[in-house]
Each structure stands twice: as structure tokens, then as C-alpha cells.
Amino acid sequence: MRAIERGILAAVLVSAGVATRSPGQAKYPDVKLSGRLQEQFFYFANDAYAPEVGTPSNFLIRRARIEARGQISENVSLYVQPSFEGGRRSGLRLRDAYIDVRLGQEEGPTAVYLRGGQEKRPFSRYELTSSNNLPSIERGAGQGLPGRATNNLFEGAGFLSHDVGASLRVEHELAGARMVTLKLGVYNGQGESLNDVNGRKSVGARGTVAVSPKIDLGASWFAHEGIVTVDGVPDSAFTNNAFDIDAQYGKPGDQGPFALAEYLQGTDATALNARMRGFQVVAAYNVPVEGPVSWLSAVEPALRVDLADPNTDLEDDGVTTVTAVVGFYLSSRAWLRVAYERQGFQADGSDDVSGIRSMLAVNF
Numbered sequence: 001m002r003a004i005e006r007g008i009l010a011a012v013l014v015s016a017g018v019a020t021r022s023p024g025q026a027k028y029p030d031v032k033l034s035g036r037l038q039e040q041f042f043y044f045a046n047d048a049y050a051p052e053v054g055t056p057s058n059f060l061i062r063r064a065r066i067e068a069r070g071q072i073s074e075n076v077s078l079y080v081q082p083s084f085e086g087g088r089r090s091g092l093r094l095r096d097a098y099i100d101v102r103l104g105q106e107e108g109p110t111a112v113y114l115r116g117g118q119e120k121r122p123f124s125r126y127e128l129t130s131s132n133n134l135p136s137i138e139r140g141a142g143q144g145l146p147g148r149a150t151n152n153l154f155e156g157a158g159f160l161s162h163d164v165g166a167s168l169r170v171e172h173e174l175a176g177a178r179m180v181t182l183k184l185g186v187y188n189g190q191g192e193s194l195n196d197v198n199g200r201k202s203v204g205a206r207g208t209v210a211v212s213p214k215i216d217l218g219a220s221w222f223a224h225e226g227i228v229t230v231d232g233v234p235d236s237a238f239t240n241n242a243f244d245i246d247a248q249y250g251k252p253g254d255q256g257p258f259a260l261a262e263y264l265q266g267t268d269a270t271a272l273n274a275r276m277r278g279f280q281v282v283a284a285y286n287v288p289v290e291g292p293v294s295w296l297s298a299v300e301p302a303l304r305v306d307l308a309d310p311n312t313d314l315e316d317d318g319v320t321t322v323t324a325v326v327g328f329y330l331s332s333r334a335w336l337r338v339a340y341e342r343q344g345f346q347a348d349g350s351d352d353v354s355g356i357r358s359m360l361a362v363n364f
Contacts, residue, residue, distance in 0.1 A: 031070030031078075036132055036363045038062040042144040044341070044355030049146050058143065061086035062359065063131060065095070075102040094118065094193050095162060109173040116166045118193065122183045122206035123220040125246035125262050126280060127151060127160045133252045135284040135302035136323045137337050137359050145343050145353055148319040150264060150278025150308045157269045157276070158202065158224035159242045163187035164194070165201070178210035189225050198236045200225045216248045228271045240273060242266020252284070253332070255298070259283040274311040281305050284327070300327035300335075318346035323357075334362045 043057040050056075064084040071077050081096040098117030120128055126139050140151035147156075154160050165187030172180045182205075188194065189202030204222035211217060221243045228238045246262030261281040267273045284302035306321040325339040342354040 028074075029070055029072045031068055033066065033068055034364060035064075035066045036361065037064050038131075038359055038361040040137070040143075040357065040359045042142070042355060042357040044144040044353055046144060046146075046353045046355070048351040049353065052146055053144055056144070056355075060143065061091075074106070076100070077102075096120075111171045113169045113171070114166070115169065118162055118164045119167065119185075120161060121159065121163050121187060121202075121222060122167065122185050122204045123159045123222045123242070124151070124154065124244055124264060125218055125248060126260055126282065127155075129252065129260070132363050133335075133361075135252055135258065135300065135327065135337075136282050136304035136325060137339055137357055138323075141321060141343065142341075142357060144355065144357065145321070145341065146319075148308055148310070148343070148345075149306045149321045150280050151306075153268075153276050153278060153308055153310055154242060154264055154266065157240060157242065157266060158189060158191075158226060159204075159222045159266060162192040163189065163202070174210070176213065178213070180207075180209045182207045198225070198227060200236070214249055218246045218248075220244045220246075222266075224269065226269055228269070230271045235271070238269075238271070240267040240269050253286060253300075253329075255286050255288055257283070257285050268310065274313065276308075276310045277312060278306070278308045280307070284325075286329075295330055296328060297331055298327075298329035300329065301325065302327060316347045320344045320346075333364065336360050 039059070040062040041059050046053050046056050062085065065081055068080045069078070077100045079096055079098055083093050083095045084091050085093065096119055098115050098119050101114045103112040103114060140155070141147045141149040151160065165185055167183055167185035169181065169183045174180060184205045185203070187202045187204070188196040190196060202222070202224045204220065206218065206220040208216055208218035223239055223241050225239045227234050227236050229235070242264065243266065244262050244264040246260070248260045250256060250258040252258055259282070263279050265275070265277040267275055282302065282304045284300050286298050286300045288298045289296045302325040304323040308319045308321070310317055321341065321343045323339050323341045325337050327335055327337045329335045336358065338358045339356065340354070341357055342352060344352045
């Protein structure tokens with residue numbers, strides 16, 4: 001096992017030891033363990049894209065995560081999340097790993113936090129929505145489909161997913177327990193657990209406001225720096241930019257309706273700096289089940305529509321991904337989802353891909 005993997009496991013075991021501290025001891029540190037396990041199966045008629053997507057069917061451990069969340073002192077907290085995932089050359093990876101420091105006292109409507117470590121870049125509402133309970137099973141195309149959905153495009157361009165850096169977050173409470181949040185982050189720009197490759201940094205900002213107890217609006221901007229090669233010469237000053245606007249109604253898994261919509265636009269991480277854009281909407285309706293079926297607590301139909309365009313200057317490269325899902329809640333922390341997915345391509349002569357995807361998941 002590599003040194004980083006041994007380090008991750010050691011951190012989790014130490015956290016587990018702290019978490020079992022007896023009630024009579026000091027309040028700090030106070031560390032709690034939780035986690036999630038998600039197993040997925042898919043079958044797609046994807047022979048036309050076999051070199052890109054691999055086998056048409058597969059069982060895989062999509063996520064197996066142990067999370068350590070703790071309060072080290074009144075103003076200092078931590079979060080560590082290693083992940084064991086199937087289908088990777090190394091099944092163990094480090095996802096979130098950061099320290100939060102609250103600047104100032106707890107009293108008052110405004111709080112300021114400094115964070116250092118590895119976290120998700122502050123971009124895209126659906127990317128920032130926890131994978132604990134995604135109505136559409138996947139944010140992007142997912143294994144088995146060509147990776148050309150909106151989430152895939154913007155992650156590949158360096159705007160989404162995890163990065164190493166530091167951020168400052170301001171939270172202000174409005175009347176009715178509604179929140180306004182502003183966040184500014186500076187990152188290496190290379191992605192999960194990777195060192196920087198030049199002397200420049202990527203910068204992102206995000207703001208959200210709850211306009212009602214159910215409705216939340218947001219917007220993000222991100223400037224991703226990197227190195228591209230132009231005419232055989234490396235360009236270390238390369239930067240591509242993106243923005244998104246988004247809205248959400250309700251929360252995933254809550255009784256009744258949930259909906260999320262966002263529009264994303266930016267340029268890709270190539271010397272061409274091609275303009276790309278995406279639009280995705282996810283809607284679900286959670287219906288509690290009452291009666292003699294003791295193993296079923298709720299049923300949740302959901303629909304996702306994703307429109308992705310990797311280059312707006314071309315007229316035949318758009319991709320549409322549609323996911324129709326039925327979720328069966330075995331409890332508030334366990335569920336089975338079964339989905340029919342279809343991915344259609346605008347280019348003439350391109351074959352569509354369709355099939356089924358399912359996920360059995362628990363949170364603990």
C-alpha cells in the first residue's frame with residue numbers, strides 16, 4: 001500500500017479512537033464518524049463507443065466513504081473523507097480533507113470562516129450537492145455512457161471537483177433563518193491531491209441567497225490556470241474562465257417536490273479556448289408510503305435533462321442526456337434507484353446510447 005494510502009487509513013483510525021472518548025472527558029476534541037456505501041449496476045447498448053466506455057455492463061462500488069468530522073476547539077473544526085471506489089487503478093483516494101477556522105465569536109448574524117486543505121471548487125450547484133442522495137444517481141454521464149454531459153465538460157476544463165488550496169467564506173443570517181453565503185477560493189488548479197505545476201493559482205467565487213425557506217439562488221465564477229502547448233511552446237500563462245447561474249427548490253430526499261436548474265458557460269482548457277456551455281435540470285417528487293409495506297418508506301420519481309455543447313462555434317457537437325429514475329426509499333438512510341438513461345448526439349451518423357442504471361445505497 002502506498003504511503004498516502006497508509007496515511008489516510010491512519011487518520012481515520014485515529015479519528016475513530018477520538019470518537020470513542022468517554023462522556024466524562026473534555027468536550028474537545030469532539031470527532032464523529034459517518035459514511036456512505038453505494039453499489040451500482042449498469043447495462044448500456046454502447047458498442048459503438050466501446051473504446052471510450054469499455055464493457056456494456058458492470059457491477060461497481062461507486063462510493064465507499066468513511067467521514068471524520070470534528071470540533072477541535074470552539075473555533076476550529078476538521079473534515080476528512082477518504083474514498084474506496086471500484087474501477088480505479090488504486091481504489092483508495094482522498095476526497096475532502098480540510099480545516100475550518102471561525103474568525104470571531106459565535107454570537108451575531110454574520111460568521112466568517114477560513115478553510116485550508118482539499119475541497120470542491122466553488123462552482124456548479126449540482127456538483128456541490130452531496131452525493132449522499134442524488135435523485136439522478138450521477139451528476140455527469142456516469143460509467144457506461146460517453147463522458148460528454150455538462151458536468152463532464154466543465155470538470156475536464158478544470159472548473160469542477162476537488163482541488164487543494166484555501167478559501168474564505170462569509171455567512172449572514174437573514175430573517176426567517178434564511179442565509180446569504182459568499183465564498184472566495186484560491187487553488188493549485190491541478191485537481192485532487194496534486195501539487196501545482198507553475199507559479200500561478202486558480203481563483204473562484206460563489207454566492208448564494210435563500211429568498212424563501214424553500215427557494216435558493218446562486219451564481220459562480222471561476223478562472224482556471226494551466227499550461228497548454230501552442231506551436232510546440234508551453235504557455236504557462238494560460239487561463240480559461242467560466243460562470244454559472246442556478247436555482248433550487250427544496251432539498252433532495254425531503255417529502256414533496258425538489259428541483260434544481262443551472263446554466264453554465266465557459267471556455268475549455270485547450271489552446272483553442274473553445275466556448276462551451278451546458279444546461280441541466282433535475283426534478284423529483286418524494287411520496288411517503290404508508291400501510292402494510294414495512295420495507296418501503298417512500299417512492300421518488302425523478303427526471304434529469306442535460307444539454308451539453310463543447311464548442312458553440314460548431315453546429316453538430318451537442319449532446320443530450322435524459323435520465324428517468326424511480327427511487328425506492330427503504331428507510332431515510334437506505335434506498336434503491338432504477339433509471340433508464342438515453343444519450344443522444346447531434347452529429348450526423350452518431351449512434352445514440354441507451355440502457356439502465358441502478359444504485360443500492362446506504363448512509364450511516
